[in-house]
Amino acid sequence: MKVHIITVGDEILIGQVVDTNSAWIGQQLNLIGARVERILSVGDQHEEIIAAISQALNQADIVLMTGGLGPTKDDITKKAIADFFGVHMAFSQPTFEHIERLLQQLGRPLTEAHRHQCFMPANAQLLHNRMGTAPGMWFEYDGGKKVLVSMPGVPYEMEYLMEHEVLPRLRQHFPGRPIGHRTIRTAGEGESRIAERLADFEEHLPPGMKLAYLPNLGQVRLRLTYSADTEEAVQHALDAKAAELQALLPDIIYGYGNEELEHVLGRILSKRAWLIGTAESCTGGYIAHRITAIPGASAWFGGSIVCYSNEMKMRVLGVQPNTLIQHGAVSEATVREMVQGALQVMPIDVAVAVSGIAGPEGGTPEKPVGTIWMAVGNRERIHTHLIRAGKDRLKNIQYAGTVALEMTRRFLQALED
């Protein structure tokens, strides 16, 4: 299955928006054994869009388009598709009703632009978009041998349509040889160190099985891919190799598939009926945000105190002035007292605290940008940890968040064992 992706929008060509959609689509298609051969970005120009569709449908089996479906005048993908197929634009009553309902919920008025948005190429099969006003569109070409799909460019709308409408249909339309994947999630060790530990494992992989390393700020996902004649053979081989990995890397593997560190923490905490809380200085609420992004987090998350100033650390968390004077806000002693304060002030059972210099300013020779102290503890014991991250503020915040969550997981895991 050869796939071309076409993204439409001047904002991509002038670099105002980075095209992250194509990478996401590439990953998803890779998982069902389809091969993206080209990604093409063109501007909001009728003739350019038609030329791109024409060439793509000539060379690929599947063409996925994103962008250019909104209600404003610069969104012209639909008209270009209709002209390519030589069909007229037809009013879609279901789309109109969906938009009406959506706007009612949001308490917004229906405008002429919304009505205009309901005209679709007459040969389109509409794909329901629960996340926005513009439906996806599915077109068959060359007697159904080829497929063109058009989706909105807003990432979460495109992702919703891909997951719920496009991928299931593609699997049905182009049934292929069974292919399977296992994703094994690790934290706390770098890609090259893991590769060293897995050198022997990699050498003895069965023919055709692939191992990919997907590193991201303190985490490395390992992905096994395998294809065979039957679904059972695929699953059997992947099960066996995933079990081997678990035995080789028990200390750093925290989960599988789409399971994030936060999910694992939630599972362990829910089992104990414990609540966790955070006391955050340089991470500024990022850890609390990651936790509360998980549905149902209220069952195991109590709350957070973001103490950005020394005054806040003293006044709300009860950190001793002396500690701040003697050791500074970025110190082992301070994060220890932040944990103690968090356990006292909030209705929680375990606390994690972070204080560091996220940058780009604020570093000193002894404590350069990237110096970050963290602590995790309950009323019995507190563990502390120092990391030295890089110079990029946002990356430092994200990296510190991941390390703090992994440190918390290990703290809780040790209580289980």
Next chain:
Amino acid sequence: MKVHIITVGDEILIGQVVDTNSAWIGQQLNLIGARVERILSVGDQHEEIIAAISQALNQADIVLMTGGLGPTKDDITKKAIADFFGVHMAFSQPTFEHIERLLQQLGRPLTEAHRHQCFMPANAQLLHNRMGTAPGMWFEYDGGKKVLVSMPGVPYEMEYLMEHEVLPRLRQHFPGRPIGHRTIRTAGEGESRIAERLADFEEHLPPGMKLAYLPNLGQVRLRLTYSADTEEAVQHALDAKAAELQALLPDIIYGYGNEELEHVLGRILSKRAWLIGTAESCTGGYIAHRITAIPGASAWFGGSIVCYSNEMKMRVLGVQPNTLIQHGAVSEATVREMVQGALQVMPIDVAVAVSGIAGPEGGTPEKPVGTIWMAVGNRERIHTHLIRAGKDRLKNIQYAGTVALEMTRRFLQALED
């Protein structure tokens, strides 16, 4: 000047790497009045690369390529270029000496792969790459009327070459017509409602001026683009139209260019020497995270209390039990008391509070998922606001964060006026 960009690499097609280079190049070219008409990504395949070059040089004046120049086996851009031009590969002694020096500095050994890397298409003009081992390459085509440039895919190497070698040469080779952009940022109103308010404005745009809408979760960026004979004429026309927009949409425009809502808040607060704090229930620290992602936020951000449970709302923020019983945690009365509590507990001058049902569970007929109350205030007055968002937890959190920040901006702005 028409430009095509070609990025080479399987890693882009399978989504392992997001192509950020093209956006960066697009921005730079815009500034010199060149127009990127296409961005094409192809895999590490000889024939694919040649086909891409051939089509691009046929349609564009300038073709910029990135990727595929490293020492590993899958990096085959150079050979494809040589075959396209029908020239042989020639050993470059200066490149070899540069690599030797570079490796010596890094204390790494010279390998056969490095020597292999010194073979270049015989017609290439080499561009010195101070940041890495692979030089850039400049090719003239069609008697110098067209140019092909090949650069490494590593972002900082590509950026170095563009800034120091490619852009100066392009400016010299193709002296062009000036082009300019203005980005105007709005929050609090949907794309189609704005389009309605701007219907007359759009109809009377000068010939050749374009207006684009870039919506994203509660915000819409408006982008004006214009080209004219002189830089002054471009800037003059854009200034005039940007001023008209400001007059038409004074209530929803919060900033220009790359300025985020958080930056604007920081500017207003810094001027007053005020600190802001947040009291967050359903947003769970997300607003604090957005604020603290801005460098220097400690000058105007005090801290945050994330009160996820009723107990935390009462114990830390002093919300009255009676208020929670009578009105519920998601109510105007509760967010009001959260603001009051935040102002009392934290060393801050203005507070913003959010409490809602982010979903996917927890909705009731009277308060469905997406019901979110927010309040902003100081010691003199408190404003409240109710939004009805959608069903997606993360989108609801992000949307509520944007609305709360915009509400805070308007609150502070009203104090200025």
